Amino acid sequence: MAQVQRIAIMGDEAVALAVKQAKVDLVAAYPITPQTIIVERLSEYVADGELDAAFIQAESEHSALSICVGAALAGARVFTSTCSQGLALMHEIVYAASSMRIPMVMTIVNRSLNAPLNIHCEHGDVMPERDSGWVHLFAANVQEAYDLTFIAFKLSEREDVMLPVSVNLDAFILSHSIESLIPISDEDAARFLPPREYKLALDFDNPITHGTMALPDTYMEFKMQLKEAVERAKSVYPEIVEEYARISGRKYWYFNSYMADDADAVVMVLGSTYGTLKTAARELREKGLKVGVIGLTMFRPFPEEQLVDALKGVRAVVVMDRAYGYGGLGGQLYTDVVGALYRNGIRIPAKNVVFGLGGRDFKLDEAEAILKMAAKGARDGGFDTHVQWWGVRA
């Protein structure tokens, strides 16, 4: 493992660097707001000759993703990124990409959806794509956004998976912030991600059909294959993170976990809030409060068995969502966790805290309050309410 010095880098630039090192063949993107610096840097890499790829400026996000689908079918390694309204406009092709089993990576810089106009951090943009059959990974910091990009390509292109993968990072908090990063070497990147091989690539001499019509007698079989592929993505993931650990020294798992093993109460979350909760939990542990934190790296496929296992012995959970399922039972992560607990026979109190919509900051003292709330739930054997919108003015 090569020792490389830590560098200072912005989240967007870290993703662009990983995409360059992954030697993509094509990047397609639509360049205006809410697009990010990720594609700006990639266009510079291409223009400067540092990345030998086609950079296609599409006329919309819908087209950008469509271009990626087409190029991937021709055998190219492809990348795009978007967020917020841009992702909403891609929605139709998001589903096409997974059902056509297109390997590709898309970075989603998580931002709120209109209205009101906002574009600050929220997970409300990716949630409409939750059930699409994509693999959805979440980064807790800039290093993870970089590392997960490699892991995403590897997972996406595996012959027994062949699915699009999204890497999510919190807008502004990670995308526009500078943190330190330990990059992997170009040689290690090339070893981890050799050029893509695709047996079914479009070929004029041996024509085949992709994206065909499937009437009621075959449609469900296509969808069953999608379901199975998504489940395989979960079962092969440990091999991939193990291989990545060998070159990087950084071991990823389905989730990050801080002192959840012996905790009375655990708080669960997606994205960069994990670090804030962990910092608060460390202080509370020193004061004798047995709290833990779990931050999911893999959100889809949902790591049900692994989470249930991690929650053994835990007496209460607070699940935090930076998005909401309006008219439903709560935020998306909460309903997953509650469902997983119920069907695995674990009847512990679980509360949903909805926070940080539209970029509202979630401070260290608030993280401490949530952890104490979880600990109180464990002590009392229940919570006052199922869902709380955190910090909303009356």
Added chain:
Amino acid sequence: MGLIEVRWHGRGGQGVVTGSNLLARAAIQEGKYAQHFPEFGPERAGAPVRSYTRISEDPIEIHCGIYEPDVVVIIDPVMSRYTKDYCYGLKPGGDIVLNYIPSGDDEVVRWTRNNGYKLHAVDARKISIEEINREIYNVPMLAALLRVKGFCKMSTLEEVLAQRFKDKVLEMNLRISRRAYEEVKTIVG
């Protein structure tokens, strides 16, 4: 050194964000951990803007705003004269760095002393006009900050500047930052 939090004030167009950015880069260059993040909103030249830096010897995992900084740096010379308005949340015993040199009977000196803060001042505006006939505040203010707080070595800042700027722009930034580094004074220590 524990976790240090710095809040930068200035106006859109003065390089407030770049000042904070360069501090984080210099700290990471020295093997420390750092975070830099600007405050986001509509970008307008002349409007008051803020930017933030965290520095630590240990990995920084927290991802939220800074509300109780250890240091406030005001890079705009006019805003510097309204010191009190920009020091909200400053930790007891915290440091203020201004871009004008208050006289001994200036009200800000009494206010700083009464509140138990430390006050450092450099006339980055004068230095910049005299040296390069321009008004560049962010880099000299950063140099002044490094002199009084010692977060990083001046030579590291120079390395980081050389990565960021070239030729004449680099030479100008080096000239004004070196002079600010020499001329910064601690008014209330």
